[in-house]
Amino acid sequence: MKKLILFFCLCFSTVICSAQLQRSTEDSALVEVVVKDFKDKIRIHDRVLFEGQKTKVVLQGMTDELGKFRILLPEGDVYNIVMKGLGENQEYNTFSIPKVDGRYSLATLTIKYEPAKTFTLKSLQFESGKASIKTGSENILSELIELMQLKPAMKIEIAGHTDDIGNDDTNSILSQARAEAVKKYLSQKGKISPERIIAKGYGENQPVSDNETDSGRQMNRRTEVRIISE
Secondary structure, three states, X not given: OOOXXXXXXOOEEOOOOOOOOOOOOOXXXXXXXXXXXXXXXXXXXXXXXXXXXXXXXEEEEEOOOOOEEEEEEEOOEEEEEEXXXXXXXXXXXXXXXXXOOOEEOOEXXXXXXXXXXXXXXXXXXXXXXXXXXXXXXXXXHHHHHHHHHHOOOOEEEEEEOOOOOOOHHHHHHHHHHHHHHHXXXXXXXXXXXXXXXXXXXXXXXXXOOOOOOHHHHHHHOOEEEEEEEO
16 A cells, blocks of 8 residues: 555634635535655646545546646545556545534645555456457547546656567567557557557567466556656
8 A cells, every 4th residue: 555644624614605616515615635755746637536524535636737636525424545556546535524503614635645656557458469458448549548648748668568478679660569559559549659559579588477377478468658748
């Protein structure tokens, strides 16, 4: 679990906010969320999910150019705070909003975390022994396109990996071809500038598991996204 620091202030007040601004209601508290990294650099266009433990409702917000957003959260629930990643979400902490009479004043929640720099595109699949992307891989690639569109300064490396079955040189060529196929997809389908994408095949040289079992080899056959800069 990655480190996360939460600072929050949730105060009860009967003071009514300006009519021009979103405000708390009798049943929901207005929360201003600020997201930063551990160096106090604001995080732009990060998505934060709030999952109600009691109601099971899932609400989300996305930070603006100031690293902030406001969200109305129903009272009387404890929310799991989840930072949305690429293809996978990671739960970090909880945030409680007790049920009270009247209205809450504006609550502030500051989230400090170190965002992941490497993501495995787990649902991305290729034809066996080929660089042809299988049908069904579109969702995760669409998520990646959306992320890069939201963060126009982001540059990434697409890293292709194989297991150790077969010839070393063949595996290296295959992993490079698969990385290039993803880059082409992002450029053609998502209109992402090729200059923002490095495609590199590592063959079998960077395993994350053993190659003695089917499950281990499956883990090693993967495509990663490595964030170079944002």
